[in-house]
Amino acid sequence: MPFAPDPTWEHVMRQEQLKGHLDGLILAVLADQALHGYAVMEALKERSDGALTIEGGTLYPALHRLEDAGLISGSWSVISGRRRRTYALTARGRKELAAQRTAWGEFVRVMGGILSPDLASEGAP
Amino acid sequence: MSLPHAVDAYVSKVVTNLRGPRRMRTAIAEEVRDHLLEAIDDIDHDDAHHAALIATQQLGDPADLAREVQLTLTRRHARQTSLALLVTAAGLSGMWFWIFLTGPSEPWREHGEPRELVWTDAAGSTAMNAAIAAAILGIVASWLIPRVATREDLASVAARLGAVTSTVGLAILSVAVAAIVGYAVLRGTVAPGSLEWSDVIAAATASVASVLILARRTFAGRSRPVVT
Numbered sequence: 197m198p199f200a201p202d203p204t205w206e207h208v209m210r211q212e213q214l215k216g217h218l219d220g221l222i223l224a225v226l227a228d229q230a231l232h233g234y235a236v237m238e239a240l241k242e243r244s245d246g247a248l249t250i251e252g253g254t255l256y257p258a259l260h261r262l263e264d265a266g267l268i269s270g271s272w273s274v275i276s277g278r279r280r281r282t283y284a285l286t287a288r289g290r291k292e293l294a295a296q297r298t299a300w301g302e303f304v305r306v307m308g309g310i311l312s313p314d315l316a317s318e319g320a321p
Numbered sequence: 322m323s324l325p326h327a328v329d330a331y332v333s334k335v336v337t338n339l340r341g342p343r344r345m346r347t348a349i350a351e352e353v354r355d356h357l358l359e360a361i362d363d364i365d366h367d368d369a370h371h372a373a374l375i376a377t378q379q380l381g382d383p384a385d386l387a388r389e390v391q392l393t394l395t396r397r398h399a400r401q402t403s404l405a406l407l408v409t410a411a412g413l414s415g416m417w418f419w420i421f422l423t424g425p426s427e428p429w430r431e432h433g434e435p436r437e438l439v440w441t442d443a444a445g446s447t448a449m450n451a452a453i454a455a456a457i458l459g460i461v462a463s464w465l466i467p468r469v470a471t472r473e474d475l476a477s478v479a480a481r482l483g484a485v486t487s488t489v490g491l492a493i494l495s496v497a498v499a500a501i502v503g504y505a506v507l508r509g510t511v512a513p514g515s516l517e518w519s520d521v522i523a524a525a526t527a528s529v530a531s532v533l534i535l536a537r538r539t540f541a542g543r544s545r546p547v548v549t
Binding site for chain 2: 232257
């Protein structure tokens with residue numbers, strides 16, 4: 197069975213948790229430069245110090261969904277004789293990323309206040 | 322250099338599980354293949370075939386990937402078809418209206434239009450309006466609803482509805498064109514002097530060509546295999 201990754205509980209849980217934030221994560225790695233699918237996956241892995249591994253089966257549908265929503269735009273180029281699709285953030289994508297960053301900051305502040313009140317009060321003026 | 326068997330097999334499985342125009346399925350196949358080859362390059366290996374197996378496992382189940390991408394493909398295709406249908410139907414409708422409006426005057430002003438002409442005219446107008454309505458419904462289902470729907474299953478149903486509506490709309494447009502051209506032929510038979518024939522022939526040719534182009538664009542390569 198060459199196409200059957202080990203579906204451990206932890207692995208499945210992590211993929212499910214990621215799905216809710218995947219769009220924002222993809223927009224964030226595309227904010228600095230245009231990347232192709234594999235490079236997006238590697239960038240996510242690298243920025244999370246290897247903690248986040250996205251399956252292609254999750255990444256590519258997300259890329260196509262974001263492109264369909266006009267948040268990113270894809271373009272074809274030829275690299276080393278093979279066609280490659282590269283994605284870049286659109287103006288709408290930048291706005292959406294800014295909104296997601298704001299919402300995430302608020303989420304962390306609220307959840308931090310409940311789950312880690314000591315840390316929250318230390319940070320308070 | 323030939324591709325490792327696992328890459329070919331994986332890409333084939335993705336494509337087999339996709340439905341839609343060939344160009345869209347080819348684009349997905351090329352993207353997936355590029356991903357796998359890039360991954361193979363990154364894997365520290367001596368055996369390319371073993372590296373290909375690892376790369377395909379990392380990408381996940383090809384059927385899952387195809388199923389997830391399918392929703393976007395269906396939605397995009399339905400939206401493009403609906404938009405093309407709307408532009409074509411509105412354009413043809415305006416063109417024929419202009420031709421009948423600006424042509425020579427109708428000879429039956431006083432005695433009433435022959436019944437067969439009335440019915441053919443009504444059939445053409447109704448079908449054309451129905452095609453425009455189907456196109457608008459297709460746009461709403463494939464573009465507007467997915468934008469506001471918070472539930473994935475609703476967006477999925479809307480995308481499928483958009484695909485069906487645009488295809489039905491195309492069939493209705495064919496009927497509309499047949500009825501309008503039929504009306505022109507009937508009218509030309511009953512009262513040859515009531516039409517500007519050069520305009521009618523040009524419009525009929527443009528109408529049939531538009532429907533054929535639209536149909537080709539919608540259905541081309543649906544059942545043809547993708548060369549990976």
